[in-house]
Amino acid sequence: MQFISILSGLAAALSWGAGDFAGGLASRRAAAVRVVLVSQLVGGAALVALGLLLRESRPAATDVLWGALAGLAGGLGLLLLYLSLARGKMGVAAPLTAVASGGIPLLVGLVVEGLPGAAQMGGFALALLAIWVISRPDEAGDFRPRDAVLPLLAGVGFGTFLAIIGRLGDGAGFVWPLVAARVASVAMLAVVVFVQGAGERGRGGAGEQASGGRWQVAGGRSESASSDAGRIEAASPHATGPADAERASEDAHSVLNTDLLTTDPLTTLFPFPLAALAGLGDTAGNAFFALSAATGRLDVAAVLGALYPAATVVLARAVLGERLSPRQSVGVGLALGAVILIAL
Known part of the structure; x- marks a missing residue:
């Protein structure tokens, strides 16, 4: 079972990484939040189809509720990440959110399931270091303590989603709780899009552009991305971004209006295939993560997926x-x- 758990955790990482890659490309051609919404809808449809294919029984109401709470936690993490990216340095937000999102389910697993062997503990530490090194841009800029608050809270939201999904009982199945999580996160994103759209119409025009859209999904794990001279570079939980971001206004109204609904004027067609691939990658990653946690330890699934x-x-x-x-x-x-140490 440990072998299946490790393979599923690695499959989750590959699926999430592929979804982020597709989402990053799609967000170069369309508004990030719209890409996220389309990907979430496609991923939700795939989850429903998977549930019908596997003929999973109707879940208990508590499992559906936990799934919805997980989706809300992931959606809240997404909003907090947007705020942190708009107000602070992307080079600070990305690695902090990435490490926190993997660290929360790791800690839950260690507390609930006990400490693993020394080799696996060393693998966990090495994996978190790898996440930080890969996610951190080459030029992160100056660090201020207050810049860490929102990224860490965003990571807590993403990590809470993973911890809840990973701790659902074996008899609950994993598809329908994930569907509930997807519905909750899509509803939250839809509200954001509606509020932003209403604000744009009220002002009679688009808001001031930020230095790049971010693509990020959680719990619905929404993905975000931005490009720097055409580069795609791994960053936060499902994010790619430039080395440094322009500072946005401290006013919350301005922050929530940072180019999330503005499309590239040179682009006339929505990149549906890329958005669909992003949603399918996210869905597959969530499913593999749930399988990894169900067949092994939550901390192993969390670290490998991260x-x-x-x-x-x-x-x-x-x-x-x-x-x-x-x-x-x-x-x-x-x-x-880290993978080698965890597999020992």
Whole structure:
């Protein structure tokens, strides 16, 4: 069972990384929140189809409720991430959110299931270091303590989603609670889009553009992305971004209006295939993570799944021909070492 759990955790990382890669490309051609919404709807439809295919029995009301709470936690994490990216440095927000999102289910697993062997503990530490190294841009800028608050809270939201989904009882199945989570996160995103759209119409025009859209999904794990001179670089839980972001207004109204609904004027067609691939990758990642946690330890599933930035970086190298920076190469090497230690 441990072998299945490890393979499923790695499959979750690969699926999430591939979904982020597709979402990052899609967000270059359309507004990030719209890409997220379409991907979530496609992923939700895939989950429903999977549930019918597996003929999972009707879940208990408590399992559906927990799934919905997990989706709300992930959606809240997404909103907090948007705020942190708009108000602070992306180079600070991305790695802090990535480590926190993997650290929460890791801690829950350690508390509930006890400590694993020394090799696995070493693998956990090496994996968290790899996540930080891969996610951190080459130039992160100056760090201020207050810049860490929102990214950490966003990571707590994403990590709470993973911890709840990973701790659902074996008899609950995993598809229908994930459907409930998806419905809750999509509803939250739809409200954000509606409020932003109403604000845009009320002002009679688009708001001031930020320095790039972010693509990020949680719990619905919404993904975000931005590009820097055409580069895709792994960042936060499902995020790619430039080395440094322009500082947005401290006014909350301005922050919630940072180019999330503005499309590229040169783009006339919505990139539905890429958005659909992003949603399918996110859905597959959630399903593999739930399977990994159900067949093994939650902390192992959390740490292996959190290595998704490495998959995004490798895909950017294989598909787009982007060269890995020395930092990224070190991070991928650390990730491979972590997998070996965890598998021992």
